[in-house]
Amino acid sequence: MIACDDMPVRSADPLTDDVGPFNRLSASQANTWDDCPRLWWYQNKMRLKFPQTPPLFLGRAVEECVCRVLMESPGLVFANAPVDIIANGVDHLLPLFDDELPDDFLSWCESRVDVHWPGIRDSMHEEWSKDARKAGNWHEYSMEAYRDMCVSALRMHLDEVRICMETVSQTELNNWRDGKRPEIPAPDGRSKEGPNPIARKGDCTLVEAWEIARPWFVDPDAPLFSHNVIHPEHWFQGEYDLVYRHCGKIRIMDLKASRGGGDRSGNYIEQLR
Template sequence: MPVGLPPKGGPMGRTRGRLSASALTTYLRCPRQWLLGYQVGLQGPVRPSQILGVVLEEGLCDLLMMHPPSTASFADLETWALDRVGDAATSVMQAGREAWDEVLWKTSEDAWDHVHVSSLEQRLRGGVQLFLEEVRACHAAGGGPYLEARRNGEQPFAVPEPCLGCAPVFPLPEKVRDVELRSWQAPSTAEWSPAGAPVSWNEAWECARPWFKDPRVHQPQRLYHPDGWASGELDLVLRWDGNVRIVDIKSGTPGSAFSSSLEHQLRFYAWLWHATHDGETVSGMEGWYLESSERVAYAPPSSDAMEGLTETYLSHHRAMQNHERGVMAFPASTETACSGDVAGCQWCGVGRSAEGHWTVPEHLAWIKDLPSVSMRSPYAPLGEVQGRVAVSGRLTGAWGPMPNHFAEPVLGAVLVVGDQHITVEESEPGAFPSLHDSLEREVVLFDALPGVWRDQAR
């Protein structure tokens, strides 16, 4: 399975208690960048490229989910696929614009105006071309070892590759409202030839389709280390030939400032796959760069190297967990601030001497003149946010124990306040075991932790 369930409860059930690929690569680039970004939460303004990386990946996955019609040649299949890129680029542009408008702190208000549909179309086209290379290889291999099984309507994998017309696999289906009532019908389905017939080009597309993060699934689709201290979310897994190759999708080119971190990221994923799949090793690791339509391949770690990688990652994890705590000086002294030359370094390159002299790398000069952040609902200064509230209403709709967002079994109910329905849930297992004792009664909850999930109070 390319996805799994997190450990039940405890500090390792919480995201910040686990080692991830992004945290690891940031830590390897600059430990102070990791500390300020991941632990303190000190980030810089959002760039359009950060949003594009997400929406372009989802747009490419939407294209790969489609079912091609019966085609007589590779040229026909390629034409069919590329003809759909324009509409996909328009959808990506719209999704990106909506995400950009929701950002509170941007590099500049008009930065998104420099994003053009033509550039999105180019990158999606590059991603489709990379996948078509797999389709061509699959066709040359006669469809791979699973062709006849698929022709018989069988699915060779426990977690199928996402495609139109097939229901998505939710890691925690019990947390999806009315999941059994949803319809996943599609206007087209896969077309298969009779048993024993030569593989067709549209069949090669269906067989070569990888597993990828299903854009229809809002839950994390991660792998979790059996001991709970590491997790990772793969972009794409190629497995049509009976082997496993892991792929990370990048929206730019191999010459980007962050490209040096790709091999570390993929090695971490390969190690995590080995730890979660009974010692199975991946046969390949690749980065797919959409803008240049390039694939960059790396040799995966062997099974003999896994023990050493475990020790290495465990030592990094321990170092992260044992970082300095309590009040932390910021800005750092000029002696301990980093140079700011490493990709992603922003606040960690800012220093101030004992005499009050500031040191800011030239490319971070914007930090000297931070823009004022305008507050608008639902945002407010941290000092004005209530940490605890008291709320009254009628308690109804009990459920649980059921997994919360950390897969911890907790009790839940609904508090009816006027015409509002507010979800009430234990903050952790055993926090309020008598919650269901007051059902269908007017109650007052004291010292409750307020929150919002999908624009709904809870």
């Protein structure tokens, strides 16, 4: 169980870690073993390198795009704002007036995806192109389909936002309005302390619910694998995608940029268990 004020990250204890970073089990390893023990042996014991196909990189692109939009706020960022609008944090941004807020939050999300997606997509394409083990044809994959996956993830997030708006307690709402944050908050670009500048009065608004419901996720600017969670006995490690902590409940969401038709997606349901 993850405490509501804790970030779902646990580092290895160097004094008791007798497993080591290269011998831990992971969910993907367990799935590989179930599918083909010989393949698991090739990958994890013989350390053979396998081809890097476009979906591996496009999946990372989808996750980064979703997280970039989640870091932003419809109460601070116009739908057509530049891609680097919060590059220096959000403390310098002025809250939008009520008549400037988006009428449709899903449309705002789609617009923000369309701002972020092209650059992230092209960056991943370049990274894949330079990989010595690249395989497949990038142009065989629909970039529009992967863009739509970003929107689908944000549609799911909006469901959480609406639940938050309808069920948030007065205590949690007041704490957020007063600027009280978890010890390690979700990435949102804020650094200043004090009352939240986009707080309202009365019932929780949709903009406030977006902020309160924002899940913890790996900051896309953080180094790779720097936010792993490692079992206290060090035999297992992984990385959470989205951890919702609002309204006193923990909900862990795993993003999968797939329509379930590939050879890597057959065990997703088992992995998510």
